[in-house]
Amino acid sequence: MRLAELLPVCVIFLLPLCKAVSSMPGRVLIWGSGSSPCWRVMIALEEKGLQYESKQIEFSSKGHKTPEVLELNPRGQVPVLKDGDTVVSESLATLQYLEEAYPEPSLVPKGASPQVLQRLHESPNVQQAIGAVFIAKNKNEPQEELDSKVKELKKELGYWESYLGSNKYIAGAQYSLAGAANHIAISLRFEPLLLCARLVYT
Amino acid sequence: MPGRVLIWGSGSSPCWRVMIALEEKGLQYESKQIEFSSKGHKTPEVLELNPRGQVPVLKDGDTVVSESLATLQYLEEAYPEPSLVPKGASPQVLQRLHESPNVQQAIGAVFIAKNKNEPQEELDSKVKELKKELGYWESYLGSNKYIAGAQYSLAGAANHIAISLRFEPLLLCARLVYT
Helix, strand or coil, X not given: CCHHHHHHHHHHHHHHHCCCCCCCCCEEEEEECCCHHXXXXXXXXXHCCCCCEXXXXXXXXXXXXXXXXXXXXXXXXXXEEEECXXXXXXXXXXXXXXXXXXCCCCCCCCCCHHHHHHHHHHHHHHHHHHHHHHHHHHCCCCHHHHHHHHHHHHHHHHHHHHHHCCCCXXXXXXXXXXXXXXXXXXXXXXXXXXXXXXXXXX | CCCEEEEEECCCHHHHHHHHHHHHCCCCCEEEEECXXXXXXXXXXXXXXXXXXXXXXXXXXXXXXXXXXXXXXXXHHHXXXXXXXXXXXXXXXXXXXXXXXXXXXXXXXXXXXHHCCCCHHHHHHHHHHHHHHHHHHHHHHCCCCECCECCCCHHHHXXXXXXXXXXXXXXXXXXXXXX
């Protein structure tokens, strides 16, 4: 993937260090550090200029399984967005909800809607392929197993390269929901992934 | 129907999702069934439309869409009547739509474990996870007639098929799970 596209996401690493944006009664995001689905929603909120109260939980202390979270999402998963009376889980659903509820600025380029929808639904493939490589490494799987996972990741990234083509962004000439959904999966664990991408793409 | 073609394969619940939506919206289409066993989903014709070599693929005029859930949403946008998204239920429908792969995966895990003749405790574990997953959907249904409130919706179409996959053994499975 293009390095230039990864750089803006450095901002996301700074977000937890900033003071939470001024409390906006009625819009609350519950999220956990290191979760790319959470980053997807944060990117969309930022791109749309929407203020929200940031509630960070700690996975290590099962902060995602508290009664407060379970009441909003029985699956005990984050991100969870509470927007007035609306509660949405599933990051991709939340991206789409935000697009419907706050159409400006739009993250769906004109005429590109089916393509954006499709890329959105394809994005878990990226997350899974990247995750599979790291899981194999962490489990110290045999080299041929690791090679096989890297090969699948290379194949997956190949689809996205072909989607990019000569475009600047994944769904044509404008940053879109599909960009937000994938930006984060690609950026997860930035440094080792860059290394991984270099290994994959030589 | 010149211009609207659905490429699909038998036994694929994602394909059924799109077929249900097309039928619910009263949209005519040319049906092109491929055979998975002879790699009909990996032909140049399919790969040209979907480089992943997966079905369903819908060609609607100049628009080509893969990913069944994306296709459901595309159809809702392009052909808003009759609507499959109840008024005021849009975030909920979107969320259920994105949750539906959990159902498909939980059901699939049980059947894979059975087909691989996994040890009983492994099978029990998968059935337990399926029971937990179905429990979420039971709570979503509550006293409603349909998953996203009082009207059949995209979320219904997406899950109807996952639940119906391999109907007979699944009914048995569901009975085992829900006693």
